[in-house]
Amino acid sequence: MANATxxxxxxxxxxxxxxxxxxxxxxxxxxVFMTIQSFAMPMxxxxxxxxxxxxxxxxxxxxxxxxxxxxxxxxxxxxxLFGASMVMISQKARREHLRSxxxxxxxFVYLGIIGILHAYLLWYGDVLLALAIxxxxxxxxxxxxxxxxxxxxxxxxxxxSAISLIIGYTVPVWEPGEYETNRTEIWQPTSADVAxxxxxxxxxxxxxxxxxxxxxxxxxxxxFVFQSFWKYAGMMLIGMALYRRKAFxxxxxxxxxxxxxGYGIGLGLPLVAVxxxxxxxxxxxxxxxxxxxxxLNYWGSILMAIGYIGVIMLFCKSSTRSFLARRLSDVGRMxxxxxxxxxxxxxxxxxxxxxxxxxxxxxxxxxxxxxxICVLVIALSAVWLAYFKFGPFEWLWRTLTYGRLQKMGKD
Numbered sequence: 001m002a003n004a005t006x007x008x009x010x011x012x013x014x015x016x017x018x019x020x021x022x023x024x025x026x027x028x029x030x031x032v033f034m035t036i037q038s039f040a041m042p043m044x045x046x047x048x049x050x051x052x053x054x055x056x057x058x059x060x061x062x063x064x065x066x067x068x069x070x071x072x073x074x075x076x077x078x079x080x081l082f083g084a085s086m087v088m089i090s091q092k093a094r095r096e097h098l099r100s101x102x103x104x105x106x107x108f109v110y111l112g113i114i115g116i117l118h119a120y121l122l123w124y125g126d127v128l129l130a131l132a133i134x135x136x137x138x139x140x141x142x143x144x145x146x147x148x149x150x151x152x153x154x155x156x157x158x159x160x161s162a163i164s165l166i167i168g169y170t171v172p173v174w175e176p177g178e179y180e181t182n183r184t185e186i187w188q189p190t191s192a193d194v195a196x197x198x199x200x201x202x203x204x205x206x207x208x209x210x211x212x213x214x215x216x217x218x219x220x221x222x223x224f225v226f227q228s229f230w231k232y233a234g235m236m237l238i239g240m241a242l243y244r245r246k247a248f249x250x251x252x253x254x255x256x257x258x259x260x261x262g263y264g265i266g267l268g269l270p271l272v273a274v275x276x277x278x279x280x281x282x283x284x285x286x287x288x289x290x291x292x293x294x295x296l297n298y299w300g301s302i303l304m305a306i307g308y309i310g311v312i313m314l315f316c317k318s319s320t321r322s323f324l325a326r327r328l329s330d331v332g333r334m335x336x337x338x339x340x341x342x343x344x345x346x347x348x349x350x351x352x353x354x355x356x357x358x359x360x361x362x363x364x365x366x367x368x369x370x371x372x373i374c375v376l377v378i379a380l381s382a383v384w385l386a387y388f389k390f391g392p393f394e395w396l397w398r399t400l401t402y403g404r405l406q407k408m409g410k411d
Contacts, residue, residue, distance in 0.1 A: 018320035018329050019250040023312050024081050025332030029374050030074025032342055033066050036370055038125045039346035040361045042197045043215060044189050050284050051187075052194060052359070059363040066363075068272050072301035073308060075127065078335075079232050080239030080305065082131050083138065084248055087240045090142045101139070103401060108136040110400040114336075114393070116220075122343040124215035128336075130224055134232040138240075146241035153237030157302070160230025161295050167226075168291025179287075187286040198359040203352045235302065247309065250316035257310040257317075264307025271300030330381035337391030338377050345373055 038046050045052040049063050086104060093100035115128030141149055171179055184190065189197075200211035219228075246252055247260070275296030282288045319325055331338055348354030349369065350361070361369070384391065388408050390398065398406045 016333070017249050018325070019313060019316040020081065020084070020248050021329040021332035022316055022320065022325055023077060023248060023309065023332065024335045025328035025330070026308075026312055027074045027077040027081065028331055028335050028338050028342075029328075029377065030070060031078065031339075032373050032377075033070045033367075033370050034072075034075075035123075035125065035342060036346060036366050036373070037066070037363070039123065039343075039350045040358065040366050040369075042189065042194050042359065043124070044187060044194075047290065048187050048284055048286075049363075051189065053362050062363040062367050064276065067297070068269070068276060069304075072297060073305045076235050076302050076305035077309060078127075079131065079235040080242065080309075081248070082135060083236030083239030084243035086135060086139060086142050086236075087243050104139060105136065106403070107397070107401045108132045108139075110397055111135075114340075114397070118340060118343065119216040119220065120209065120213055122340075122347050124212050124219060126216065126219075128339075129220055130228045130232055133224070134229055134236060137229075138233055138236045141237055141240060144240075146244040149237045149241040149244070153234040153241070155234075156230050156237065157234035157299075160227060160234065161298055163226050163230065164291050164295060164298075168287060171287050171291075183286040187290060194359075201351050201358040202356040205351075205353045208351060208353075231298065235305075238302070238306075242306075242309070247313065250313045250320075252313070254314060254317065257313045260310030261307045261314075264303045264305070264310060266307075268300040268303030268305075268307060271296045272304065275300065327378050327382060330385050331378055333385060334381050334391030334394060336397060337393040338381060340393055341377065341380070342373060345376065 034046075041052050049055050049067075053059065055063060089104060089107075090100050093103075109132070112129050112132035115126050115130070115132060118128060119126035141152060144152070184193070197211065200207050242248055247256070275293045278293045278296070279289050282293070316325070320329070350356070350358040352358075381391075387410065388395075389410055390406065390408060395406055395408050
């Protein structure tokens with residue numbers, strides 16, 4: 001059997017599913033709202049918003065909106081689509097009587113390398129390496145029945161949730177001082193720690209790398225093992241199942257998508273809302289909020305993401321050729337390039353090599369920056385794709401994955 005790495009060819013733009021590109025574009029733009037928070041403020045402020053800046057007035061409303069309606073929801077869609085892409089490539093290979101395993105392995109490896117460079121050179125919050133490793137491990141599920149994928153996905157999600165709950169319950173038996181150390185490092189840094197982080201990120205680029213490296217390494221090791229892997233694995237498998245059931249192609253009935261919206265948002269939104277109220281009621285207590293109440297957003301975000309997918313697919317059923325649909329599709333076709341572009345723009349705005357606004361922009365002003373960045377990404381995507389078939393990093397990733405130089409320009 002021929003080696004699919006050199007024979008299987010990338011999907012041409014005209015053969016792509018517009019609804020999937022639109023959905024991916026929405027996910028990329030949605031994630032900007034949370035990405036900017038980790039670029040603009042000390043790391044602990046993402047988890048515990050009471051750590052830095054005020055949490056009152058407009059800043060409070062912005063945080064509530066971002067946490068309830070955005071945080072983890074669009075990332076979940078992004079991860080589900082990555083799971084779907086594995087099935088998509090596998091099905092294409094089978095139609096052409098080829099194997100896709102070698103190609104997909106190369107795809108994971110090169111995405112992981114891009115993720116490592118992204119994490120250490122630009123932003124510790126990178127998700128690409130986690131996607132690559134999890135995808136490599138979940139690849140075995142690509143041909144399973146959709147029902148099997150859903151059951152396995154739920155099991156992975158339950159394990160991830162259980163780990164957090166178990167660790168939270170064991171706090172009383174931790175070694176003396178261990179709880180306080182973890183609270184300071186993760187949840188409630190001292191004013192000196194916050195000042196140090198601001199000093200590093202507003203300083204020279206080489207000093208930023210020294211500070212960012214341990215943050216990135218922690219996310220790629222202990223946080224991945226105990227948190228990210230289980231959630232990403234579960235969402236990837238659910239994404240595989242939804243793709244196999246044609247949910248991402250806007251080919252299901254309107255009733256099907258209305259059920260996704262009803263169950264997803266109808267169940268997910270109350271979970272997230274209750275979790276938000278509990279955070280405030282318990283005054284953002286480290287143990288209660290970090291290990292227990294966070295699980296309401298953990299599950300609620302996945303449900304809401306499914307509901308959002310239903311909304312977007314209903315939109316796609318009405319038209320994929322409207323101006324808005326085409327602009328969102330452009331963003332989705334360049335998802336990897338735009339994901340990295342957003343990091344470049346944010347690093348220029350907030351870090352020392354640019355405007356050095358790290359720690360100086362409150363949440364209200366961050367929302368304004370989000371709108372500006374989204375407009376920039378939409379405009380640049382439209383202009384780029386008017387002349388080229390792929391985004392620059394999509395071209396690089398495909399060239400490395402398929403083992404031969406891809407044609408960049410349009411015919």
